[in-house]
Amino acid sequence: MVQEEKKMKVKKGWLAVRVGLDEEDGGGFQRFVIPISFLYHPQFIKLLEKAQEVYGYHTTGPLRLPCSVDDFLHLRWRIERENYNHHQQHHHLPGSLSFHSC
Numbered sequence: 001m002v003q004e005e006k007k008m009k010v011k012k013g014w015l016a017v018r019v020g021l022d023e024e025d026g027g028g029f030q031r032f033v034i035p036i037s038f039l040y041h042p043q044f045i046k047l048l049e050k051a052q053e054v055y056g057y058h059t060t061g062p063l064r065l066p067c068s069v070d071d072f073l074h075l076r077w078r079i080e081r082e083n084y085n086h087h088q089q090h091h092h093l094p095g096s097l098s099f100h101s102c
Contacts, residue, residue: 015039016062019072030069031062034076041079 010016013036020029038044047065054066065072 018062018064019067019069021066021068029064038079043075044079047075
């Protein structure tokens with residue numbers, strides 16, 4: 001039991017979320033740990049609003065996000081890419097690329 005509690009602990013500045021759709025894999029969800037900074041990203045805010053509509057404010061355990069795991073992984077990739085590109089541009093590093101197709 002103690003080892004399970006250690007696995008479930010989340011470092012300061014991070015947040016555990018459960019991702020999945022009810023019809024996906026018999027209602028299975030996958031757990032992710034994301035940086036709290038994601039909560040301020042406009043696309044993530046939309047997902048949080050959808051979660052509030054679907055699950056309400058009062059849920060137990062990790063925050064549940066109503067999207068497929070694949071869609072969540074794509075959103076996470078986009079946010080991380082934007083953060084990386086912003087970091088690159090902020091430091092004026094040569095060779096930084098910016099993609100605006102998504």
